[in-house]
Amino acid sequence: MSLRSLYGNIILDHYKNPRNMGELPEADVVVEARNPLCGDELTLYLKLDDNQRLAEVKFTGVGCAISQASASMMTVAVQGLPKEEAEELIQLFKQMVMGEAELDAEAEARLGDLVSLEGVSQLHNRVKCATLAWNALQEGLEEFARGGSRAELVEKAD
Amino acid sequence: MGMSMPMPKGSSELEQAAEQEAAGECSWRRDFPIFNQPYRDGIPLTYLDSAATTQKPQVVIDALSDFYSHTYATVHRGAYELSSQVTDRFDQVRAKLAQFLGAPDERAIVFTRNATEAINLVAYAWGLDNLSPGDNVVLTIMEHHSNIIPWQLMAHYRGIELRYVEIDQQGELKLDQLAELIDEHTRLVGVTHVSNVLGTVNPLPEIGRLVRECSDALILFDGAQAAPHLPVNLTELEFDFYVLSAHKMLGPTGIGALISRSELLEKMQPFNGGGSMIERVELDTATWAELPYKFEAGTPHIAGVIGWGAALDYLTQVGMERVLDHELALTDYALARLSQVPGIRIFGQGQKMRLGVISFELAGIHPHDIATILDHHGVCIRAGHHCAQLLMKFLGVPATSRASFYLYNGRDDVDRLVNALMEAVEIFR
Numbered sequence A: 001m002s003l004r005s006l007y008g009n010i011i012l013d014h015y016k017n018p019r020n021m022g023e024l025p026e027a028d029v030v031v032e033a034r035n036p037l038c039g040d041e042l043t044l045y046l047k048l049d050d051n052q053r054l055a056e057v058k059f060t061g062v063g064c065a066i067s068q069a070s071a072s073m074m075t076v077a078v079q080g081l082p083k084e085e086a087e088e089l090i091q092l093f094k095q096m097v098m099g100e101a102e103l104d105a106e107a108e109a110r111l112g113d114l115v116s117l118e119g120v121s122q123l124h125n126r127v128k129c130a131t132l133a134w135n136a137l138q139e140g141l142e143e144f145a146r147g148g149s150r151a152e153l154v155e156k157a158d
Numbered sequence B: 001m002g003m004s005m006p007m008p009k010g011s012s013e014l015e016q017a018a019e020q021e022a023a024g025e026c027s028w029r030r031d032f033p034i035f036n037q038p039y040r041d042g043i044p045l046t047y048l049d050s051a052a053t054t055q056k057p058q059v060v061i062d063a064l065s066d067f068y069s070h071t072y073a074t075v076h077r078g079a080y081e082l083s084s085q086v087t088d089r090f091d092q093v094r095a096k097l098a099q100f101l102g103a104p105d106e107r108a109i110v111f112t113r114n115a116t117e118a119i120n121l122v123a124y125a126w127g128l129d130n131l132s133p134g135d136n137v138v139l140t141i142m143e144h145h146s147n148i149i150p151w152q153l154m155a156h157y158r159g160i161e162l163r164y165v166e167i168d169q170q171g172e173l174k175l176d177q178l179a180e181l182i183d184e185h186t187r188l189v190g191v192t193h194v195s196n197v198l199g200t201v202n203p204l205p206e207i208g209r210l211v212r213e214c215s216d217a218l219i220l221f222d223g224a225q226a227a228p229h230l231p232v233n234l235t236e237l238e239f240d241f242y243v244l245s246a247h248k249m250l251g252p253t254g255i256g257a258l259i260s261r262s263e264l265l266e267k268m269q270p271f272n273g274g275g276s277m278i279e280r281v282e283l284d285t286a287t288w289a290e291l292p293y294k295f296e297a298g299t300p301h302i303a304g305v306i307g308w309g310a311a312l313d314y315l316t317q318v319g320m321e322r323v324l325d326h327e328l329a330l331t332d333y334a335l336a337r338l339s340q341v342p343g344i345r346i347f348g349q350g351q352k353m354r355l356g357v358i359s360f361e362l363a364g365i366h367p368h369d370i371a372t373i374l375d376h377h378g379v380c381i382r383a384g385h386h387c388a389q390l391l392m393k394f395l396g397v398p399a400t401s402r403a404s405f406y407l408y409n410g411r412d413d414v415d416r417l418v419n420a421l422m423e424a425v426e427i428f429r
Ligand SMILES: Cc1ncc(COP(=O)(O)O)c(C=O)c1O
Pocket: B051, B052, B114, B115, B116, B117, B144, B146, B147, B192, B194, B195, B196, B222, B224, B225, B245, B247, B387
């Protein structure tokens, strides 16, 4: 994998101009996620509507290009999705960056721009950067199901 | 094995050496087998993480292998010839270390697992008995976690206060603040000899004098980043404890040392209890073995000590003055070249003396992305907080990138670092 394909236009664009960045005071669930190993920090705000759709998803935080771009792209990808579909996308995305999925045309279509992060699967020490936001989303959805509104997630070393 | 000392060479070898010098390659590099093989896809290994741990010369690798192959046995149980031989060699390394550091009191040289364990030894064996609520320990903001956390644990057990000396714009300790922080309740002052983030060489003679003049506090110097890189002469210093790790000075992992004073160690309780550190054992009591064995419980890392001995021999043969000169010259070159990288901010410039540990930030590029791009070019650097979160907070950055040098690095390594950084800048433009 070449550097240019990892740090391609889509990823750099999301890194430099993150979408849905900011706080969401009316969020139903707030997740604070940290990766102590590299110091990445991310706060994810989720608002669900009456039909359990992700009505609004925003984030704040600091981190590397991979983690920031992944978070930015994620907020775009899951906006408006029903909870179950969001959970499926989390699984699919994680399989992709962990190198556990052969992407067929349908999977690629569902992932859309997220496919640009596929190269991470070849960089073992960067996988956690890409999955931080997604694990935070998973945690947030679980917290919502439990009826809670705040959750914390600390990534562990492998 | 080719030490780089002058020795008869074939003319082609001489030519090759000349070529390498011209390319900025370092001649000592040839003594390290890891550099004599292609690293990845034909690109060379550019190892710039020696502040974390150093590569090993062939002589150290051979010493380990020879020891296990030909003379391995335990120490201090000399019921048979082989063990006596090993015990002799083991204690000879203690003598070598004494020589290397200018620490003539061999009984006060205790082998530990590493610098970290040596500091913990001091904290527990001295601190638990001698610290009480109302006392304070003075540290610096540039300490490695290994010289902070043991004292935080003492704060927990003994209710002491921790005080921290800050640094100035140049990356030097504020010595006037040190003088202010020390009072009649100060029991220990702990200062790193060289910063593992800024490369700053702290003025230990001055600090030692200052502490002695204004208090009875004990002095602990962390030599983990110093002993590998510059000549150390402990006889010239006011100090009570000096710690170091073998793996940062060409030796094996798992072995380090505490250098102290016998009168002080005599008065301290042991750190670990077990075999080898006792004299006589009764049901409820025991008497301790003589120094330094009182502090060396259990079967030690014998091979580690032997390997460290080989590393000390190697460094002695090269000469620590030359190691230092090489590193200072390379650091000057690196600082000059790095300052040409657009958007770079180097932490710690303008110190009176600084070694080859260079921490930096590139505007708009996270240290982890820098590390990934550099790794692609075979350039190994550290990204993160470098076990110095207090300093990171003080500098106002979550993390930095750090390149660090040793005697096997040359200008070619710096050039490859700078080229790779240029590519990072280009990618993120
Ligand atoms: C200044 C300093 N002190 C102490 C240590 C701890 O060394 P070790 O992990 O070998 O105990 C380090 C290692 O990074 C260091 O840089």
